[in-house]
Amino acid sequence: MSTPQLVVHRDKELMAQAAAARLITKVVDAQASRGSASVVLTGGRNGNGLLAALAAAPARDAVDWARLDVWWGDERFLPEGDPERNVTQARAALLDSVPLDPKRVHPMPASDGPYGGDVDTAADAYAAELARAAGPENHGAVPTFDVLMLGVGPDTHVASLFPELPGVRETERTVVGVHGAPKPPPTRVSLTLPAIRAAREVWLLAAGEDKAQAAQIALSGAGEIQAPAAGAYGRQRTLWLLDAAAASGLPRSLYPPASA
Numbered sequence: 001m002s003t004p005q006l007v008v009h010r011d012k013e014l015m016a017q018a019a020a021a022r023l024i025t026k027v028v029d030a031q032a033s034r035g036s037a038s039v040v041l042t043g044g045r046n047g048n049g050l051l052a053a054l055a056a057a058p059a060r061d062a063v064d065w066a067r068l069d070v071w072w073g074d075e076r077f078l079p080e081g082d083p084e085r086n087v088t089q090a091r092a093a094l095l096d097s098v099p100l101d102p103k104r105v106h107p108m109p110a111s112d113g114p115y116g117g118d119v120d121t122a123a124d125a126y127a128a129e130l131a132r133a134a135g136p137e138n139h140g141a142v143p144t145f146d147v148l149m150l151g152v153g154p155d156t157h158v159a160s161l162f163p164e165l166p167g168v169r170e171t172e173r174t175v176v177g178v179h180g181a182p183k184p185p186p187t188r189v190s191l192t193l194p195a196i197r198a199a200r201e202v203w204l205l206a207a208g209e210d211k212a213q214a215a216q217i218a219l220s221g222a223g224e225i226q227a228p229a230a231g232a233y234g235r236q237r238t239l240w241l242l243d244a245a246a247a248s249g250l251p252r253s254l255y256p257p258a259s260a
Ligand SMILES: O=C1O[C@H](COP(=O)(O)O)[C@@H](O)[C@H](O)[C@H]1O
Pocket: 042, 043, 044, 045, 046, 047, 074, 075, 076, 086, 150, 151, 152, 153, 154, 158, 159, 160, 183
């Protein structure tokens, strides 16, 4: 488990731009040292803001997009192309404008896909896809992602792991079907905490006043069942990327004075 490090930016626009620059560097470095890179995308306002900032960054051309594997941390279980699906939003924000290898893009199943409306079978299928991609050098049933991003919800949810629901209690499976999520839509697919923790780096994104309480709770020693964001950490690094509004309830001793 890596201890969370915090970086606080002036506002959400700057946070998105700085996080996009950080992601470009991380992917370029991973491609230089291992030949390819893998990232796990998040949905939500902050995740899409980062992707839009990346699309607008001239340095995006430094990435070898054909050698990037793209996975998702969670998905709203809706029909293909639905505007509320995380993959639909990610395609619009970035993915449709960069030359990715379609074989390396791994969206989670849709509710009108091969598994129909059976979200649990769809989750098992995504777990199997992850397991196929995990090599002997990986430590478990998922690849060792270079960077896994998570938007933090106002209730401290990450991916589609909501406080107290069964998904956040899962200790064996890497992917679960989520029923009865408090945020619409109620049916979702999500990586579990054990899968999230397989990543080298986990970045938690929180911008806006409505994230201040969540950041405060998750970073003040709360348990992961009550505050799923508290249980999200990477093997090598756990980074909270915040704006000043989201950090407003945190003690200044938690982050360097120069960063906000
Ligand atoms: O529904 C979801 O919400 C969270 C957080 O979204 P935000 O708009 O409050 O930032 C997101 O991380 C997750 O991927 C998404 O499915």
